[in-house]
Amino acid sequence: MKKINSLLYLSVIVLAVACGSPESMKDFDSTTWKADKNACKGDRAKLAPEFEKIRKDMVGKKEYIVRNVLGKPDKEELLERSQRIYYYYLESGEQCQNTSTLSEASRLEVRINSLGKVSEVNYNQPQKLKKPE
Template sequence: MPLLSCSSPADKLNIDSKTWKADLNGCKGQRAAIQKQVEDVRLQLVGLKEGDIRKLFGKPDSEELMEKSQKIYIYFITPGPKCTGTMQNAGKKQALAIRLDALGDVREASIFKE
């Protein structure tokens, strides 16, 4: 009889999820401080399930619905458009974009700059 585990592949990734989730839209600058962690595991996100992504990163700051029931979760690393104050206007915007297929599997994870 196989052993069942309650952990997911996301549990093995080295990301400070608590800090990430506490910095909604990247407004506090805490996500930028742990950006290196995200860059280090970005390729390992491919193949994870939507639930794993939400467990790691929380609710997305923005979500784009695409054709064939695909969607893109966007998490701002630097202060996003919903932030107020001077930090929001400083420098270029950076975000983590995670593309999910119709079955909720991660197909692509990239960091983009505006």
């Protein structure tokens, strides 16, 4: 019985550690990002330079890591062969009044392949964003 409890305890610890964010993304203010749904408060625009530092690290990560770091996407597009694109707005725009359509506001696009891994992380209208120094 003691072995079963030990195995169960160890399994829970391994699972908890595995579901967390990778070390390279620990410095990103995920809480503020998630709280600014559709970027209507303007907090995501301020976090864009901070996000740029971890953007390339997201490629190859599993979908659950994206959701842990960035939260539920503002919009999602299902493509053929079970691929998806997650959209995260970076500035306020039409999406703050009408959430049913995809706005032309600057946004982050995270492409997830059929294996559930991030294959691309791009910006739509990146000229509006400040690059980190």
